[in-house]
Amino acid sequence: MFVDKAKVFVKGGDGGDGIVSYRREKYVPEGGPAGGDGGKGGNVIFRVDEGLRTLMDFRYQKHFKAPRGERGKVKGMHGANAEDLIVRIPPGTVIIDEETGETIADMTRHGQEVIVARGGRGGRGNMRFATMSNPAPDIAEKGEEGEERWVIMELKVMADVGLVGYPSVGKSTLLSVVSAAKPKIGAYHFTTLTPNLGVVDLDEGRSFVLADLPGLIEGAHEGVGLGHEFLRHVERTRVIIHVVDMSASEGRDPFEDWVKINEELALYNAKLAERPQIIAANKMDMPGAEEHLREFRERLAAAAGDREYPVMPISSLTKKGVKELMYKAAEVLESVPQTPAVHEVPETEERKVYKLERRDKADFTIRRHNEEFIVESEAIERLMKRSNLNSYDSVMRFATIMRRMGVDEALRKKGAKHGDTIRIGNYTFEFFEGTDNEYLYE
Structure with a gap:
C-alpha cells in the first residue's frame, strides 16, 4: 500500500530535575550546597532515509517521544543529557505544523535533518543559587518540559519526469513500455490510484525516474475527486510529459483536454505552469488521430505564444515514437536544475531547528x-x-x-x-x- 500522508504527535524529552544537596564530608562540618543540574531532554529529529518510499510506518505508530534528561547528582555532578530520538522519513516529505499550517521543512536530500520538537532544559541544582546573603539555598529547579506538537507529513513523489493527463489516456501503458514497472492497467477511469515509479534506462549510462501519476479531472485544484492527493506529486517532478489522447476515443477534444489540465496545474501551484513540458500525442495508431494532431498543432501554435511545447506523436500500444519521446525527456532534463523545492524553506543552520524564538520573553x-x-x-x-x-x-x-x-x-x-x-x-x-x-x- 502506498501511503502519502500522515499525522503524528512529537514531543521532546523533559529536562532532568536539579537537586538540593549539601556536602557531607569528614572534617567539613558546614559543607555548602552541592546539588547538581539535571540533564537536557532529547530532541525529536526527522532524518531523510533514501531507502524509504512511503509513510506506511506512520500509519501504525503515531506518537514519538524523546527520553528525558537524567536527574542532577550529588557533589555538584551534572545529570546526563538524553539521546535524541531519530525518526526516519522518506525523501520528498514536507513537514507541516498542524496548528499553524506553517511548513517546517521540505526534506529532499538523503541525511537531511530537522528538529521538530526540542527537548527541555535541565533544572539547576541548589549550588547554582548560592549567594552571599543565602549561602545555603534550599532551591532547585525542575526540568523544563519538552516541546510538543502535531505535525502533518505529506510525501511528494521524487521523480525526474511525471506523466500527467486525463484518466485513460495511456499513462500507465506508457510507463510499462519504457520501464520494468508493472502498473495496473485497465480500460476504465482511475485505474491508477497511487503513483507508480519506473526507471527509464537509456544508452550511454543515462537514466531517469519516471512517475505515472493518477489521472486529473477538471476541478482537481479544489480537491474534486482525489485532486489534491494527485496534484501534490506533480510538484516535485522536474519535467512534465503531458499525455493527450489524440484519437479523441472518448469524445473529448484533445486540445481542450490539454488546456484544462494545464489550468488545473497552474491553479494548484503557479510554479507548475513554468515547468518544462513535453506533449505526448498518444494513440496515434487509432483512426482520426492524424487529423486531430494537425488541428492540435495549429491551435497550440496560436495559444502557446513564445513558449515552446515539443509535440511527440507516439503509440504506447505499438511502441512507435516512444523511444524518441524518452530521449527528448532526457535531453530536457539535462537543462533543468535538480529536484525543485516544493516550498521555499531557507537552507540556513538556524532553520534546522524549528521555532527558535526566545522562550523567556517577559510579557504578561x-x-x-x-x-x-x-x-x-x-x-x-x-x-x-x-x-x-x-x-x-x-x-x-x-x-x-x-x-x-x-x-x-x-x-x-x-x-x-x-x-x-x-x-x-x-x-x-x-x-x-x-x-x-x-x-x-x-
Missing part, C-alpha cells in the same frame, strides 16, 4: 474576573512549572522575580489589595503586603 497581561486577578504569561507559567513551590526559598525567589518583572506594581494599578486572590495558571496565591513595603505571594 492582567485581567480581573469576579474577585480574582488573573495573570497570563507563558514565561511566568513556565517558571512556575520549574519551581518547587513547596519550598520556602523557592517561593521567595518566585516572588522576587515577579516583583522585578513589574507584576506586583501592575496588580496594584489594577486595584489589587492585601489579601486579594491572584491566579497564575492552575495556581492560586494571596496578594500580600509585607512590613518592608514589598509585595509578595503566599
Whole structure:
C-alpha cells in the first residue's frame, strides 16, 4: 500500500530535575550546597532515509517521544543529557505544523535533518543559587518540559519526469513500455490510484525516474475527486510529459483536454505552469488521430505564444515514437536544475531547528474576573512549572522575580489589595503586603 500522508504527535524529552544537596564530608562540618543540574531532554529529529518510499510506518505508530534528561547528582555532578530520538522519513516529505499550517521543512536530500520538537532544559541544582546573603539555598529547579506538537507529513513523489493527463489516456501503458514497472492497467477511469515509479534506462549510462501519476479531472485544484492527493506529486517532478489522447476515443477534444489540465496545474501551484513540458500525442495508431494532431498543432501554435511545447506523436500500444519521446525527456532534463523545492524553506543552520524564538520573553497581561486577578504569561507559567513551590526559598525567589518583572506594581494599578486572590495558571496565591513595603505571594 502506498501511503502519502500522515499525522503524528512529537514531543521532546523533559529536562532532568536539579537537586538540593549539601556536602557531607569528614572534617567539613558546614559543607555548602552541592546539588547538581539535571540533564537536557532529547530532541525529536526527522532524518531523510533514501531507502524509504512511503509513510506506511506512520500509519501504525503515531506518537514519538524523546527520553528525558537524567536527574542532577550529588557533589555538584551534572545529570546526563538524553539521546535524541531519530525518526526516519522518506525523501520528498514536507513537514507541516498542524496548528499553524506553517511548513517546517521540505526534506529532499538523503541525511537531511530537522528538529521538530526540542527537548527541555535541565533544572539547576541548589549550588547554582548560592549567594552571599543565602549561602545555603534550599532551591532547585525542575526540568523544563519538552516541546510538543502535531505535525502533518505529506510525501511528494521524487521523480525526474511525471506523466500527467486525463484518466485513460495511456499513462500507465506508457510507463510499462519504457520501464520494468508493472502498473495496473485497465480500460476504465482511475485505474491508477497511487503513483507508480519506473526507471527509464537509456544508452550511454543515462537514466531517469519516471512517475505515472493518477489521472486529473477538471476541478482537481479544489480537491474534486482525489485532486489534491494527485496534484501534490506533480510538484516535485522536474519535467512534465503531458499525455493527450489524440484519437479523441472518448469524445473529448484533445486540445481542450490539454488546456484544462494545464489550468488545473497552474491553479494548484503557479510554479507548475513554468515547468518544462513535453506533449505526448498518444494513440496515434487509432483512426482520426492524424487529423486531430494537425488541428492540435495549429491551435497550440496560436495559444502557446513564445513558449515552446515539443509535440511527440507516439503509440504506447505499438511502441512507435516512444523511444524518441524518452530521449527528448532526457535531453530536457539535462537543462533543468535538480529536484525543485516544493516550498521555499531557507537552507540556513538556524532553520534546522524549528521555532527558535526566545522562550523567556517577559510579557504578561492582567485581567480581573469576579474577585480574582488573573495573570497570563507563558514565561511566568513556565517558571512556575520549574519551581518547587513547596519550598520556602523557592517561593521567595518566585516572588522576587515577579516583583522585578513589574507584576506586583501592575496588580496594584489594577486595584489589587492585601489579601486579594491572584491566579497564575492552575495556581492560586494571596496578594500580600509585607512590613518592608514589598509585595509578595503566599
